[in-house]
Amino acid sequence: MQTSLIVPSQLTDYSTKEAGPIIVALAFVIALGGVAAAAIILCGWRGAKSVGVNLSQRRVEIVCR
């Protein structure tokens, strides 16, 4: 059996106080980028006039120029 070479102190938790917001922020920026990429794919280089989210119908509406 493999044995551990180190027995960590019980008094220190090396994984605490991590700031989760950075990961969430990156996910948010990537999601925004996804919407922008979708607008370019659907509307071409002329781009979109507006992007709206219809929550009741669970749709994203991209209006092209």
Next chain:
Amino acid sequence: MPLATPFGRYCPYLLGSDYVSLSGNARLESGLLRDIALGATHTVVEPGTHILAALRDGITVAELDTLAARHGLLNGQLAELLGFLNLAGILLRRRTLYRWPEAILRQTWHLCLNIRYAPLAWRQPATYTSLIHAIFRATSLVAIATIIVSLLIIVAGMPTFVVISHSLFGVIVFMGSLYAHEATHMFIIKRHGHTPAMLQRGLRLGILHTTLPTRNEVICSIAGPLAGISSALSVSVAAFAIPYPTHGLLALIVSGFHALSLLPWYGDGASIRHALQRRSTL
């Protein structure tokens, strides 16, 4: 003792030519590894002391592999030890510039095979100045992603000035509120007589400290996100009042990021959960 803790997953990617050593925060003394800044003492099991002694003096990874094999160690045991050192932020790695492309290519190839490595940790004494440096390091990927997405949005038809003003505003509010979040943790830990250290590993930014009593741990874990939420929220209220509604909405979203860190699965929420679990098992 069997390998009960999965420290191996914190082992960073290392090339044979990489030069690794222990940081000045760690000291090896008669079978014990002392984390000087945090005042923690870890027990080293033979033949781990030989490996740590070599790391104290500095050694290349190829030489370290040979040394480990000479002492009959398995790769998993060495990875676990290096993973623990990286988790604690006391492993230093020096890589020559021309080796970086090889490392990036190999890591990308391994990622395609679903083999992942932890980023190398960066640790500094926790001061209000080192916090700024740590925030810039941790959020660099978010900043790059924001630039790329902003360019995409400009291409998608939004006016350039509007996109730039919103992106800059979002990044500034995010970094500012992150500073408030972490500085509050730091302030409370120092107030209770502990010496915190700043640890950044990839997108993760953390404050290391010795265990606080349950009540203080809970207060400290709640106060950080609250500071982040309130700072972003106050900017949001001000922006709505001007009125700059989309800027206000952005700041509101940023305050939501901080609120999410109170969820019990990671970050501050997990700290609260662990502290309460510790108390219930006493």
